[in-house]
Amino acid sequence: GENVEQHPSTLSVQEGDSAVIKCTYSDSASNYFPWYKQELGKRPQLIIDIRSNVGEKKDQRIAVTLNKTAKHFSLHITETQPEDSAVYFCAAPPGYSSASKIIFGSGTRLSIRP
């Protein structure tokens, strides 16, 4: 079945440094890869997404890269700030439908040290 693996499960970085979170997926038909940020008790918030027809996308301090051949995609946060502390989930909806469910990775708890 569909599966999304995410690493690391926890990540602590010094404020101002970069953070990288990596995911792999199993469904070769997946063509959309969103990243969500979730603060404690709040809803998942989409922070960036990438579609399979591009290899990289950037939005200010956040970037996502995709390697479809290897079925890898990664989130890069540069110049981290205290408000970046949260749990981050990658996701890879199955490619069988544009209305398909979201399959989340297991999450990465990111802590920014002052």
Place this chain on the structure above:
Amino acid sequence: AAGVIQSPRHLIKEKRETATLKCYPIPRHDTVYWYQQGPGQDPQFLISFYEKMQSDKGSIPDRFSAQQFSDYHSELNMSSLELGDSALYFCASSFQWAGGRSSSYNEQFFGPGTRLTVL
């Protein structure tokens, strides 16, 4: 802009009781999804509806049922509640192209969630 509305925001029930969670999607969104998130876990897909028909089913217990009404709002009915049902329940909505198929995946917008506590 209007967002997904969920009610109630908090719910406390006893074991073996029933609960009904409601979700009001963003106007003109035709697809609703339900997710369950236990403490420290990632959200798990339960069920989805497109144009009032069930479109996909995930790890939803037989004790749970759901439907989407003519006004596109959805309700998740939970019976014989167990301690393990305590979780955050999120509803999300999206808009599909006519016929439910498009070449482009459409973003799901999440509601604020309902925190269910079973005692």
